[in-house]
Structure formats: C-alpha cells, structure tokens
Amino acid sequence: MADLSAFPITSRWPAKNPDIIQLYSLQTPNGVKISVALEELALPYEPHYVSFATTDQKTAEFVSLNPNGRIPAIIDPNGPDGKPIGLFESGAILLYLAEKTGKLIPADAAGRYETIQWVFFQMAGIGPMFGQFGHFYKFAADKVANNSYPVERYRDEAKRLLSVLESRLKGRQWIMGDEYTIADITTFPWIRGADIFYGGREVLDYAKFPAVMDWLQRCIARPASEKGLNIPVKPA
Numbered sequence: 420m421a422d423l424s425a426f427p428i429t430s431r432w433p434a435k436n437p438d439i440i441q442l443y444s445l446q447t448p449n450g451v452k453i454s455v456a457l458e459e460l461a462l463p464y465e466p467h468y469v470s471f472a473t474t475d476q477k478t479a480e481f482v483s484l485n486p487n488g489r490i491p492a493i494i495d496p497n498g499p500d501g502k503p504i505g506l507f508e509s510g511a512i513l514l515y516l517a518e519k520t521g522k523l524i525p526a527d528a529a530g531r532y533e534t535i536q537w538v539f540f541q542m543a544g545i546g547p548m549f550g551q552f553g554h555f556y557k558f559a560a561d562k563v564a565n566n567s568y569p570v571e572r573y574r575d576e577a578k579r580l581l582s583v584l585e586s587r588l589k590g591r592q593w594i595m596g597d598e599y600t601i602a603d604i605t606t607f608p609w610i611r612g613a614d615i616f617y618g619g620r621e622v623l624d625y626a627k628f629p630a631v632m633d634w635l636q637r638c639i640a641r642p643a644s645e646k647g648l649n650i651p652v653k654p655a
C-alpha cells in the first residue's frame with residue numbers, strides 16, 4: 420500500500436485507498452477539468468471535496484500541496500519512477516495525465532505541441548478573462564454599479580476569445596480535429612460555466628458562435644465527460 424504520509428493534505432482529507440490518484444477539487448470550471456479527464460481515461464481515483472464555504476483551499480493542509488491555495492490539485496501515488504507526486508495547476512495536471520497514459524493527446528510531436536498550444540490558450544486567455552468577466556458581471560456587480568468599464572472590458576475580451584475558438588472549431592469536430600483531447604477538456608467547462616454560473620449566455624452573444632455551441636453540446640454528450648462534471652459530490 421502506498422505511503423502518502425509525506426503529504427500533509429492527507430491528514431485533513433484521508434485517503435481511503437492510497438494506491439489510487441487522490442483528487443482535491445470542487446465542481447468549478449477548473450476543478451471539473453480533472454474529473455472529466457480521469458473519467459475519460461477510466462483511471463481509478465478518489466475525489467475529495469474542498470469546500471469554499473469553509474475556505475478549505477486556504478488551510479495549511481491544502482496549501483501544503485498547492486501553495487497557491489486553489490483547486491484542483493492531485494497526488495498520484497504512482498508518479499514518475501514509481502514514486503508519489505503532487506501536482507497543482509489544472510493545465511499541468513491534464514498534461515501529466517495525458518502523458519502518463521498516452522491518451523487525450525496526439526502521439527505525433529507536431530500534434531502534441533498544437534494541443535499544448537490550445538491548452539495554454541485556455542489557461543492564459545479564456546480562464547482568466549472569463550473569470551474576471553464573471554467576477555464583475557455577477558459576483559461583484561454591486562461594486563461596479565457606477566462604472567461599466569470592468570464588465571465591458573472583460574465581456575469584450577471574452578467575446579473576442581470566443582470568436583477565435585469559433586474559427587478554430589468551424590469544420591472540426593474537436594479542437595484538434597478528429598481526436599478529443601485535453602484541449603477540449605480544459606476549454607469546454609469554461610464555456611459551459613460562463614452560462615450556468617454567471618448567466619452570461621446573452622451578454623456574451625453565445626448565439627453568434629454556433630460552432631462553439633455545437634462543440635459544447637458534443638463535449639457534454641460524452642458520458643464520461645458528463646459524469647466528470649458532477650464530481651466531487653458534496654459529502655452528506
């Protein structure tokens with residue numbers, strides 16, 4: 420049985436089965452990327468619920484794994500050289516899982532880098548810009564009631580990024596063409612999230628991006644991806 424005692428996070432979230440991947444997460448756009456990937460890969464894993472209501476993500480135990488105090492994070496007891504590895508940053512975790520299994524990423528070098536390029540496009544563009552849009556449009560709307568600039572700034576940038584994605588997806592089934600990859604998995608939860616968490620469908624003109632909308636439905640229609648969107652479940 421793997422010994423995870425070197426990871427203080429396991430004292431707050433004990434591993435029932437320390438031989439499988441431990442996931443520390445919540446059903447947010449960044450969090451579900453990892454449960455979606457793990458479900459698609461059919462890898463055994465143990466999800467742990469990190470509650471924002473009790474700021475679990477800022478506790479000493481959580482920060483010992485991710486000094487940035489944000490979900491998602493994982494421990495893989497069977498990391499490189501068979502040793503346990505802890506990882507944070509959703510893009511890094513997705514790349515790790517894809518390389519570990521040789522799945523969800525093309526085998527050829529050019530396709531691999533092209534996929535990584537689109538993963539970075541989400542990580543550096545869609546995630547931060549959509550996140551700021553959601554902040555000002557929904558969560559801090561009262562703080563900018565007298566200043567329309569923050570919402571306009573991030574709304575327009577989010578729409579610009581959607582138009583880049585629209586061009587890429589026109590005539591393609593997935594971001595990388597015929598293969599469903601970590602580029603899709605890192606991106607679709609954000610497009611879905613801006614609608615269901617921020618109520619941004621109209622203000623972001625979703626109807627003007629039909630290729631993105633059709634692709635989003637294809638992503639969600641995948642049984643493993645759909646399952647991953649609902650993990651981790653809040654403990655009773």
Ligand SMILES: N[C@@H](CCC(=O)N[C@@H](CS)C(=O)NCC(=O)O)C(=O)O
Binds near residue numbers: 449450471476507510
């Ligand atoms: N770049 C990071 C961003 C992680 C992130 O912002 N996670 C959010 C949830 S989607 C979070 O933990 N927020 C809680 C907080 O900021 O305290 C990643 O992709 O893993």
